[in-house]
Amino acid sequence: MNRLFQLLLLFIHSCVSIHARVWNDTGTGTIVLEEAWTIPELSTQTGALNVSLQDIHNQRLTQMNENGIDYMVLSCASPCIQGISDPATAGAMAVHANNVLASQISNSTHRFGAFAALSMHNASEAAAELKRTVGELGFLGALVNDYQQSGANNDTLIYYDQPEFDVFWQMVTELDVPIYFHPRTNVATISTLLYAHAPWLNSAAQEFAATVSTHILGLCTNGVFDRFPKLKIIVGHLGERIPSDLDRIDTQLLSQLPLGMPMLLNVSTYFRQNLYETTSGNFATPLLRLHKETIGLERILYSIDYPFVNIPSGTAWVNGLDKVLTPKELWYLKRGGAIKLLKLND
DSSP states (O other), X not given: OHHHHHHHHHHHHHHHHXXXXXXXXXXXXXXXXXXXXXXXXXOOOOHHHHHHHHOSTTHHHHHHHHTTEEEEEEEEOTTGGGGOOSHHHHHHHHHHHHHHHHHHHTTXXXXXXXXXXXXXXXXXXXXXXXXXHHXXXXXXXXXXXXXXXXXTTSOEEEOSOSGGGHHHHHHHHHHTOOEEEOOOOOOHHHHHHHHTTOGGGTGGGTHHHHHHHHHHHHXXXXXXXXXXXXXXXXXXXXXTTSGGGHHHHHHHHHTTGGGTOOOOSOHHHHHHHTEEEEOTTOOOHHHHHHHHHHTOGGGEEOOOOTTTSOHHHHHHHHHGGGGTSOHHHHHIIIIIHHHHHHTTTO
């Protein structure tokens, strides 16, 4: 019995040592936050992309090792639960997906973390599932794929910037975890109206940023950050274009204040206090420079958008930033900001 106890202590000590080496503040490896994963029941892809999405420990981990990625936060590929209109089906599938992901990374928590998938049909139920995944499964927050579609014809859209979602945002702030807002393809009604004339603008070229940025600005203008000043929201793809246009956004919204808009501050302030952006799928160095000046490097985190963007491309770009960032700034972009936001040292 004593020998078994000694071996158990040795095993625990080795796990702690591995974790300490990964999160040593002098480390050089990267941490990435917007990296997609799925299960067969939710997959909308085929072929090699579908294989890559469902893989964790084979080619994904191999590429992480080859490209100096210490830690990857996994989340359910879009549209995930936000593409399920039936509330009961959506709720059950969210629980299932979260349990599967927790099981698949349970032996590799020093390399992989997770953002929960949530059904957003009901704010109280979403809050409860977030609390379960953070408290029982060790998840680091949640990722929502923009609005929740609902209704018999998939044409009822649920946004999370209305007062009925305050119960959810209250739980988020109590747990002190971030919520990642990720784009989704629009439901057919909207997609046809907006992009039938130019279908090549569907998805990442225009649709994604245009749609999810409206949701983020809805959070701002409807006073969510005023009611929950400690709320932390992450936006991908270098902020879905919002930080590039903050001057115009602030100026134009200022004229709306007398009309009863609930927002107390301005979008620039929220982006410096409540919002974070990642570089996922947008490796534009001039834009990074602009955003560093506009919102501050402390609000910017490195990510890739794997497997929709290949890992070596991101690695080559971020390592090449040693020509435009100081060593301290580059370290913060690559890992320091994520360690702080996700509380990985706790």
